[in-house]
Amino acid sequence: MTEITIATWNVNSIKARLPVVERWLREAAPDVVLLQELKTVDEGFPRTEIEDLGYNIALHGQKTYNGVAILSRFPLDDISRGLDNDASDEQARFIEGVVCLPHAAVRVASVYVPNGEAPDSEKFAYKMRFFERLYRKMQSWQGLDEAIVLGGDYNVAPEEMDIYDPKRWDGQVCFHPAERQHFRALKNMGFVDAYREARPTEHAYSWWDYRGGAYEQGKGLRIDHLLLNPQATDMMQDTWIDSGNRAWEKPSDHAPVVGKFKIG
DNA sequence: ATGGTTGAACCTCAA
Numbered sequence: 019m020t021e022i023t024i025a026t027w028n029v030n031s032i033k034a035r036l037p038v039v040e041r042w043l044r045e046a047a048p049d050v051v052l053l054q055e056l057k058t059v060d061e062g063f064p065r066t067e068i069e070d071l072g073y074n075i076a077l078h079g080q081k082t083y084n085g086v087a088i089l090s091r092f093p094l095d096d097i098s099r100g101l102d103n104d105a106s107d108e109q110a111r112f113i114e115g116v117v118c119l120p121h122a123a124v125r126v127a128s129v130y131v132p133n134g135e136a137p138d139s140e141k142f143a144y145k146m147r148f149f150e151r152l153y154r155k156m157q158s159w160q161g162l163d164e165a166i167v168l169g170g171d172y173n174v175a176p177e178e179m180d181i182y183d184p185k186r187w188d189g190q191v192c193f194h195p196a197e198r199q200h201f202r203a204l205k206n207m208g209f210v211d212a213y214r215e216a217r218p219t220e221h222a223y224s225w226w227d228y229r230g231g232a233y234e235q236g237k238g239l240r241i242d243h244l245l246l247n248p249q250a251t252d253m254m255q256d257t258w259i260d261s262g263n264r265a266w267e268k269p270s271d272h273a274p275v276v277g278k279f280k281i282g
Numbered sequence: 283a284t285g286g287t288t289g290a291a292c293c294t295c296a297a
Contacts, residue, residue, distance in 0.1 A: 030288075030289070030297085031288090031289055031290075033289090033290095034288085034289060034290090055289095055297090057289070057290065058290095081290090081291095082289090082290055082291070082295095082296090083290085083295095083296070083297095133296075133297055135296080135297085141296090173297095186284090227286090227287075227297095228286085228287035228288050228297095229285065229286045229287045229288090230283080230285060230286065230287085232287095268288095271287085271288075271297085
């Protein structure tokens, strides 16, 4: 029997965040980390620094914006980049791979769903299309025997309890009915929101605006999630949000969400 | 306080 932890974390620039990321990797010692918003091409990723902490690395970087990665203490196999074969989409927002444990394999993916800017914008339309593409990707996993953990910044707070002021946010990006419906559709396919499964009634957030002292005032949103297929749900022991590092010096505006899984 | 912070890269955009 092995226990592993799998985390998702939007770091908002891996270069600017390196000291915080290194400290958190040392202290929390997660086995697998799904990163978003690297904001660099693969060549700019601090590969040696992360490898020296004991991680294998799979990257899908992009200049200035987006960029996702998988870090794993175990070997990584079957890496694939991008949601589908849409070559017209230049945005690096999805990477998938298989974590090879001694006697098991776990498929993991890191996703960075577009923010969407405003409901009447072209970026919001892109966000809607992105959810449809993500849905099809997850459908293509149906029937696989392995456990699947899809972690990322979904830029959606699923329910009223996932947001500090649901009335003020109703109809805004990250809490718009159309986005919440897309997120529900992912769950209705058979995927489980790990945090909500582990803590059905707790109000907790994973993102706080840099502006206006939002973190200090408890004004956050729970928009970073681990979605689990039935096999991964059966293995999940606990899931929590490691919000302490949001108060560190030069923090990301997101906190890591960490799931603990019992393998075998 | 529906205001105004952060990062990357450029003289502004994205979040």
